[in-house]
Amino acid sequence: MRNIRKAVITAAGRGTRQFPATRTLQKEMLPLVDRDGITKPALQLLVEEAVNAGIEQVGIVVNPESEAGIRAYFGALTDEEAGWGNDKQLLYEQAEHLQHLGERIVTIVQSEPLGLGHAVYLAREFVGEEPFIMYLGDHVLLPHAEKNCTQQVLDVYAQTGGTLSAVRRTAEERVHLYGTLAGTPLPSVANTLHVTAMIEKPSVEQARASLRMSTLPERVYYCFFGINVFTPEIFECLERTIAEGHRMKGEYQLTTAQQMLVERGSYYACEIAGEALDIGIPQGYLEAQMALGLAGTYGDALRRWMNERGGCDR
Numbered sequence: 001m002r003n004i005r006k007a008v009i010t011a012a013g014r015g016t017r018q019f020p021a022t023r024t025l026q027k028e029m030l031p032l033v034d035r036d037g038i039t040k041p042a043l044q045l046l047v048e049e050a051v052n053a054g055i056e057q058v059g060i061v062v063n064p065e066s067e068a069g070i071r072a073y074f075g076a077l078t079d080e081e082a083g084w085g086n087d088k089q090l091l092y093e094q095a096e097h098l099q100h101l102g103e104r105i106v107t108i109v110q111s112e113p114l115g116l117g118h119a120v121y122l123a124r125e126f127v128g129e130e131p132f133i134m135y136l137g138d139h140v141l142l143p144h145a146e147k148n149c150t151q152q153v154l155d156v157y158a159q160t161g162g163t164l165s166a167v168r169r170t171a172e173e174r175v176h177l178y179g180t181l182a183g184t185p186l187p188s189v190a191n192t193l194h195v196t197a198m199i200e201k202p203s204v205e206q207a208r209a210s211l212r213m214s215t216l217p218e219r220v221y222y223c224f225f226g227i228n229v230f231t232p233e234i235f236e237c238l239e240r241t242i243a244e245g246h247r248m249k250g251e252y253q254l255t256t257a258q259q260m261l262v263e264r265g266s267y268y269a270c271e272i273a274g275e276a277l278d279i280g281i282p283q284g285y286l287e288a289q290m291a292l293g294l295a296g297t298y299g300d301a302l303r304r305w306m307n308e309r310g311g312c313d314r
Contacts, residue, residue: 004131004154004229005057007050008123011043011070011137012063012110017281026066027280028137029073032289035296038094042279042288043070046135047101053150055133059126061108061119074102115251120230121238131157131231138280139226140288142295145273149227152272157229159189162266163258166225168276169216175207178223179255181262181269182211193222195267200248200255222269226276237261 015027022030028043047058062070077095084091106126110119120134133150141149149166157164170178179200183193197210207221216222237257246256261267277291278284293302 002131004133004157005055006059006127006130006132007055007057008059008061008108008120008127008132008134009043009046009050009137010061010116010119010135011066012061012113012119013138013280014063014113015138015280018279018285026062026069029066029069030279030285032140032279032292033296033298035292037297041073042140043137044073044098044101045140046137047074047105049141049148049150050133050135051101051104052148053154055150056104057106057126058104059106059108059123060137061110061122063113064109064111067107067109071102071105071107074098074105113251115247115253117238117241117252117254117257120254121235121242121252124232124235127232127235129232131229134228134230136226136276138278140277140279140292141226141274142277142288142291143272143274149225149272149274149276152274153227153229153270156189156192156268156270156272160186160192160268160270162268163231163234163261164229164268164270165195165258166227166272166276167222167269168225168271169220170223172204172207172219172221175211175221175223176201176203179258180207180211180221180223182213182222183269185215186268189270191271193269195262195269198255198259198262200253222271225272225274233261233264234258 011028015022018027029041031039031041033039034045050058060070076099108122108126110122143149145152153166179198180202181195181198183195186192186194199206199211202211211221234257237260241256242252277288279288
C-alpha cells in the first residue's frame with residue numbers, strides 16, 4: 001500500500017450563504033482565531049492540518065477570482081508588510097511559516113462552478129497515480145484526541161486500504177444536509193465499517209428506509225465528516241459521471257462517483273475522535289470560532305467572560 005503524499009482541498013465555491021462577507025473574500029479565507037491565538041483564514045488551518053499529518057503537497061482547487069489572492073497570501077513578506085510597526089518577531093515568524101506552506105501548494109483553477117465532483121476531477125493531473133486525501137475547504141477540523149483528524153484517518157487507511165471516508169454521527173433531522181451512508185462494522189478495525197449504501201442528502205423517509213444501522217442509537221446516522229481518502233479510481237468514476245452528464249441542480253456531485261465505488265465493493269468509513277465545523281453558514285462559522293477559542297490560548301479568558309455575562313443563557 002502506497003503512502004499518501006498529496007492532499008486536495010476544494011475551495012472554489014462562491015460562498016453565497018455568507019454574503020455579503022464573501023462578496024470580495026473567498027469563504028475559505030474568512031478569518032478565525034486559531035487555538036494558538038493567531039488569526040488565520042480557515043484555508044490555512046486545513047493546509048496546516050495536512051502538513052502536520054505528513055502530507056507533502058497540497059492542491060487547492062480555486063476559482064479564477066480567488067487564485068491570485070490565495071497565492072499572494074501564501075507568499076513572501078512584502079516590502080510594505082516588512083515596514084509595519086507591530087511585533088517584528090511575530091511578523092517575520094508568521095510570514096516565514098506562510099511561505100514554507102506556500103512552497104507545498106499548487107493551485108488548480110475551476111473556471112466554471114460545476115460542482116464538487118468536477119472540482120475533484122480537475123485535480124487528476126496533480127494527483128497522478130497515487131492515493132490522496134481530500135478535504136472540503138469550508139470545514140474547520142477540531143480533534144478530540146492527541147492526533148489530529150487527518151492522522152486518525154490515515155491510521156485507519158493503513159489497515160483498510162481502498163477508499164475511506166471519515167464520518168460523524170448526525171441527528172435524523174439534519175441528514176438532508178449531508179451525504180449519508182450505512183454499512184457493516186469491521187470487527188478487525190475499531191469504529192470502521194464496510195460501506196454498503198450511500199445517499200446524497202436523503203430525506204428522513206429515505207434514511208429510515210435504507211440507511212438505518214442497528215449499531216447506532218435511534219434516529220442517528222453516519223454522515224460525511226469532510227475528509228476522504230481516494231485512490232485514482234475516483235477519477236474513472238468522475239470521468240464517467242461527467243461524460244454521461246449526471247448532474248444535480250446543474251452540478252456534478254462527488255457522491256455520484258462515490259456511489260459507483262460503493263457498488264465496486266471496496267469502500268470504507270471510519271468514525272474518528274473530532275468534529276468538523278462548516279464555516280460556509282453563519283451558525284457554523286460562529287460555532288467554529290467558539291470551539292477554537294474555548295480549546296485554545298484564550299479558553300480560560302473566554303469562559304470567564306461568558307460567566308461574567310451570566311453564562312450561555314443570557
